[in-house]
Amino acid sequence: MLSPDAVIETVHKTLERLPRLQARIDEKTVKRSITSxxxxxxxxxxxxxxxxxxxxxxxxxxxxxxxxxxxxIAVLEQTDVVWGAWRSTLKRVLPPSTGGAYSDHYVNFxxxxxxxxxxxxxxxxKARVKMNGELAAxxxxxxxxxxxxxxxxxxxxxxxxxxxxxxxxxxxxxxxHGSFANRLPxxxxxxERAISALIPRPWxxxxxxx
Amino acid sequence: xxxxxxxxxRRQLDSGDLPTLxxxxxYGLTRRPEELAAVGPPLTIAGRISREAWDRLxxxxxxxxxxxxxxxxxxxxxxxxxxxxxxxxRLLTPELWSYLDLLEMLANDxxxxxDRLVSHR
Numbered sequence: 281m282l283s284p285d286a287v288i289e290t291v292h293k294t295l296e297r298l299p300r301l302q303a304r305i306d307e308k309t310v311k312r313s314i315t316s317x318x319x320x321x322x323x324x325x326x327x328x329x330x331x332x333x334x335x336x337x338x339x340x341x342x343x344x345x346x347x348x349x350x351x352x353i354a355v356l357e358q359t360d361v362v363w364g365a366w367r368s369t370l371k372r373v374l375p376p377s378t379g380g381a382y383s384d385h386y387v388n389f390x391x392x393x394x395x396x397x398x399x400x401x402x403x404x405x406k407a408r409v410k411m412n413g414e415l416a417a418x419x420x421x422x423x424x425x426x427x428x429x430x431x432x433x434x435x436x437x438x439x440x441x442x443x444x445x446x447x448x449x450x451x452x453x454x455x456x457h458g459s460f461a462n463r464l465p466x467x468x469x470x471x472e473r474a475i476s477a478l479i480p481r482p483w484x485x486x487x488x489x490x
Numbered sequence: 491x492x493x494x495x496x497x498x499x500r501r502q503l504d505s506g507d508l509p510t511l512x513x514x515x516x517y518g519l520t521r522r523p524e525e526l527a528a529v530g531p532p533l534t535i536a537g538r539i540s541r542e543a544w545d546r547l548x549x550x551x552x553x554x555x556x557x558x559x560x561x562x563x564x565x566x567x568x569x570x571x572x573x574x575x576x577x578x579x580r581l582l583t584p585e586l587w588s589y590l591d592l593l594e595m596l597a598n599d600x601x602x603x604x605d606r607l608v609s610h611r
Contacts, residue, residue: 348563394513394557397560401570419502420505424589444586445589449513
């Protein structure tokens with residue numbers, strides 16, 4: 281039978297592999313997130329951390345998401361290729377210190393995670409991306425602009441011009457799985473299915489073989 | 491795009507003086523994610539989107555970026571798959587085309603249709 285202590289321990293073990301996330305998520309937040317929601321699943325990132333450290337089928341997929349977030353934090357902290365309101369976006373990805381359940385934070389988490397990953401997906405050599413943050417209700421989430429910042433693999437260049445395009449992110453929820461009304465372990469299993477569904481099946485199978 | 495909660499996105503997409511793109515996290519468009527693998531090439535998808543939906547995008551918005559694996563940066567060492575769905579009847583600037591090409595967001599059918607998708611200026 282899964283217990284809060286076992287989940288907390290698993291989350292901490294996963295965090296040991298993710299130094300930037302570990303530096304930003306303290307022990308109290310992990311504990312509060314899990315115990316305040318119990319027996320419902322905790323805030324999304326904490327749930328991902330648990331799944332990544334478990335033997336559930338979605339462990340590899342969760343690890344990929346967490347690895348991306350950890351890598352993104354490193355780049356955000358050390359370069360300005362993505363700049364602007366990234367801190368507020370990252371804050372929406374991280375678990376709130378006040379606790380709260382998965383279903384309370386899922387929508388915000390999902391849209392913020394997408395904005396963060398999209399900012400990096402829009403990068404090319406000699407460009408950088410400005411994040412406008414959630415308070416910018418009248419302008420697009422992301423702006424791509426020409427930059428003098430050099431990326432290691434720069435081989436081709438953008439045409440001249442300070443601005444190139446603006447992108448608005450949308451995270452529809454038509455496919456969102458139902459609320460987590462059931463007791464453990466069912467909610468965790470449902471969440472696992474939700475995470476599995478984020479990754480196309482062929483890639484999941486391939487990543488498992490690697 | 492045809493729901494009322496799209497109004498704010500629409501205003502955001504009409505802001506500023508640059509061309510805009512609407513990026514959509516594909517997972518969430520359907521309750522059956524496996525359908526995404528069989529949804530067809532971008533120009534086919536563009537044709538399946540209703541005129542009413544396209545008309546909701548401001549003229550400044552030149553298309554949709556459909557993210558198939560939105561929550562990771564790379565998949566098997568490659569950029570996570572994103573495809574441009576060009577808005578029918580709207581022309582991309584050559585600069586924006588080059589940029590999207592660099593990003594590997596132009597699928598084969600879109601690349602083959604370059605002459606009718608890019609403005610000649």
